[in-house]
Amino acid sequence: MLEFKPKLNIDSPLAEPDVYIRDLDADFEVSYPHGDFTISRTKTGNILSRYRDDFWDLSPYAIHSRAPSIIYFKKTIPNEGSVLLDEYKWIMFIIIFIADSGRSGFLSISTICGHANSVAFLAKYCLAQKTSIRDFLKNEKEVRKFFGQATITKRKKERISYIFQYLNKLDKTVTGFDLCNEMKINFAKTLKSDKPKQTVVIPTRILSEIISSCTEFLREYREVEEKFLTLVKKSNENSAFGRSKGRQKSNCPGIATLEDDFNTACNKLGLSVYMNKNNIFDLHGVSRHLRKLQYACKLLIHLYTGMRDDEVSRLMYDCLHTEKTVNGRVFRIVGETTKLVGLKKAERWITSPEIEPAIHIAKGISKTIAEGIGVSDHILFLPVSNLNFSPSSKNSKNLLQSGFNDIKNSIFSIVIEDSDVKELQKISPSADWLSDPKFQIGAIWPIATHQFRRTLAVYAAQSGLVSLPSLKRQLKHITNEMTLYYAASSSFSSSLFGDDKMHFRHEFNESKLYGEGLGYIYNLLLSDQALHGVQGIWLEKHERKNDEIHILASRENTLKRFKRGELAYADTPLGACLSREACDKKPMRAVSACISCDKAVIVEAKLEKVIFYQNALLEDLNQGSMEYRMEKEQLDDLCRLHAQIQRKKNVSTD
Numbered sequence: 290m291l292e293f294k295p296k297l298n299i300d301s302p303l304a305e306p307d308v309y310i311r312d313l314d315a316d317f318e319v320s321y322p323h324g325d326f327t328i329s330r331t332k333t334g335n336i337l338s339r340y341r342d343d344f345w346d347l348s349p350y351a352i353h354s355r356a357p358s359i360i361y362f363k364k365t366i367p368n369e370g371s372v373l374l375d376e377y378k379w380i381m382f383i384i385i386f387i388a389d390s391g392r393s394g395f396l397s398i399s400t401i402c403g404h405a406n407s408v409a410f411l412a413k414y415c416l417a418q419k420t421s422i423r424d425f426l427k428n429e430k431e432v433r434k435f436f437g438q439a440t441i442t443k444r445k446k447e448r449i450s451y452i453f454q455y456l457n458k459l460d461k462t463v464t465g466f467d468l469c470n471e472m473k474i475n476f477a478k479t480l481k482s483d484k485p486k487q488t489v490v491i492p493t494r495i496l497s498e499i500i501s502s503c504t505e506f507l508r509e510y511r512e513v514e515e516k517f518l519t520l521v522k523k524s525n526e527n528s529a530f531g532r533s534k535g536r537q538k539s540n541c542p543g544i545a546t547l548e549d550d551f552n553t554a555c556n557k558l559g560l561s562v563y564m565n566k567n568n569i570f571d572l573h574g575v576s577r578h579l580r581k582l583q584y585a586c587k588l589l590i591h592l593y594t595g596m597r598d599d600e601v602s603r604l605m606y607d608c609l610h611t612e613k614t615v616n617g618r619v620f621r622i623v624g625e626t627t628k629l630v631g632l633k634k635a636e637r638w639i640t641s642p643e644i645e646p647a648i649h650i651a652k653g654i655s656k657t658i659a660e661g662i663g664v665s666d667h668i669l670f671l672p673v674s675n676l677n678f679s680p681s682s683k684n685s686k687n688l689l690q691s692g693f694n695d696i697k698n699s700i701f702s703i704v705i706e707d708s709d710v711k712e713l714q715k716i717s718p719s720a721d722w723l724s725d726p727k728f729q730i731g732a733i734w735p736i737a738t739h740q741f742r743r744t745l746a747v748y749a750a751q752s753g754l755v756s757l758p759s760l761k762r763q764l765k766h767i768t769n770e771m772t773l774y775y776a777a778s779s780s781f782s783s784s785l786f787g788d789d790k791m792h793f794r795h796e797f798n799e800s801k802l803y804g805e806g807l808g809y810i811y812n813l814l815l816s817d818q819a820l821h822g823v824q825g826i827w828l829e830k831h832e833r834k835n836d837e838i839h840i841l842a843s844r845e846n847t848l849k850r851f852k853r854g855e856l857a858y859a860d861t862p863l864g865a866c867l868s869r870e871a872c873d874k875k876p877m878r879a880v881s882a883c884i885s886c887d888k889a890v891i892v893e894a895k896l897e898k899v900i901f902y903q904n905a906l907l908e909d910l911n912q913g914s915m916e917y918r919m920e921k922e923q924l925d926d927l928c929r930l931h932a933q934i935q936r937k938k939n940v941s942t943d
């Protein structure tokens with residue numbers, strides 16, 4: 290039994306329309322909803338429109354009262370097109386109640402009315418061609434003819450494509466519409482053209498700056514959080530508080546005793562220094578600052594989970610869950626996805642403890658806003674426009690987050706440097722970064738949330754690509770967790786995270802082989818360090834005898850060999866492991882097992898670092914203990930290898 294709820298912005302439980310229920314096991318044929326099915330209700334619960342009506346009035350769910358909010362069916366299609374009228378109505382029902390509705394999980398009424406115009410256009414075309422929409426969609430020749438018409442504008446074609454995409458994402462047993470191959474091919478082309486955008490991996494220096502800017506911005510706020518939220522709460526509850534004298538009088542005519550203005554309120558709360566530092570001079574500034582805080586929190590969630598924009602926008606207030614397991618405390622974000630035939634389904638993402646402060650701050654802001662409008666079940670990023678002092682404040686509640694495009698670069702503006710472009714070319718070699726104006730040296734990094742998904746997948750799958758120690762430290766926890774829980778061979782993989790093909794863990798696994806290939810090329814073939822160990826010596830003799838230009842020229846081929854599973858690479862404390870099988874030697878001798886292994890590459894600088902830490906470890910152990918003897922044996926092996934390398938170097942320089 291499937292239940293479909295409308296994707297409308299409903300701010301009163303009384304205004305809820307009916308829920309559409311389908312039993313796919315019993316209903317083999319698509320059956321339209323019953324004529325009495327309630328499509329809309331007034332805010333007080335009175336029925337406004339039913340499925341059978343000639344028009345559907347959706348005005349109770351509109352945010353802007355003056356925008357169109359009624360869909361007229363009969364006005365568009367005359368009586369002789371009754372089949373088309375039914376199809377028109379059914380497609381609109383699918384869009385409102387069944388389909389996946391994008392970033393926020395909801396549709397605005399103006400978007401719905403825009404889609405209604407597109408479906409009406411298609412229905413009129415089918416009427417003129419004396420066919421039904423169902424038959425039209427099946428007929429490849431007809432679809433080509435439709436899109437080939439010189440009279441249809443590019444914009445119109447795009448808008449109609451949106452409708453086809455809604456239908457294409459759903460199973461035909463749910464919609465009753467069977468799309469021809471031509472459309473499926475067209476959608477595949479659309480996806481293909483998006484691909485270069487998905488491959489942007491944020492260079493390590495820029496990623497590190499984004500993390501430190503957001504973290505520092507939030508850390509400073511944490512110090513004044515309570516006072517700041519007190520100011521927000523009081524200013525929201527009292528339309529005079531925190532305003533200038535003139536504003537107090539216009540907001541509260543006849544006010545007997547004036548309230549504290551903004552500066553006095555900040556002084557009394559001990560917020561003046563913070564406000565000055567952040568250029569906040571009035572309540573509009575407070576509202577913008579709250580959005581900046583939400584934006585910083587949201588970026589960190591993307592960064593530490595790999596979630597998509599719509600997935601984070603839809604997160605509910607209590608989304609962070611922690612669990613004690615045999616592997617320690619595990620942090621998970623629990624949210625919803627609607628990727629499966631428009632159904633909401635719980636989804637989980639592994640995350641890192643670094644995310645806790647960001648979630649805490651986002652919750653604090655959201656809770657304050659929610660208390661002001663009297664809602665208890667709400668999203669994590671409740672819009673700031675619900676505060677009465679916000680410049681975009683509306684009379685009705687707004688329970689959906691529409692994004693932060695207007696405040697991009699307000700927390701950081703990172704200028705692209707030469708080294709970043711080189712790194713871009715290194716990590717994403719298939720794109721021509723030099724000719725893309727967005728990625729020119731001196732330009733501001735064009736931040737976009739989808740970049741974090743790919744970036745996290747590549748860096749977490751191959752931590753050897755992260756050369757900055759601070760960034761490596763920041764990503765260490767999430768890297769370990771993702772390898773444990775998301776890796777294709779993990780026993781947790783599908784049992785914990787379901788089978789959604791769009792889940793981040795698939796991106797993580799796909800990036801794994803790609804990241805391994807890049808690690809092999811840049812950390813071994815192009816490294817300026819001499820390689821030792823069985824595999825290291827082989828690489829020196831065969832692969833590294835080519836110059837850099839040759840190695841780079843065959844980069845795509847090398848990456849393909851990793852994709853086919855012919856080569857493998859993993860970073861190890863002593864250098865690298867090129868084994869394609871899971872290691873069965875390490876459990877007994879954690880680090881030094883690699884010394885005698887025929888799959889190992891040893892790098893001298895890494896070996897010296899391990900010797901340093903092994904010495905430090907021994908200093909802390911009791912000399913008579915078994916543990917001391919075992920660790921000492923390892924240290925001796927490591928030192929022997931180091932001495933061998935030194936002897937070899939001396940021989941070659943003599």
Ligand code: SF4
Pocket residue numbers: 861865866867868871872873874875882883884886887888889890
């Ligand atoms: S012991 Fe061998 S197989 Fe195991 S990690 Fe080291 S190099 Fe790889």
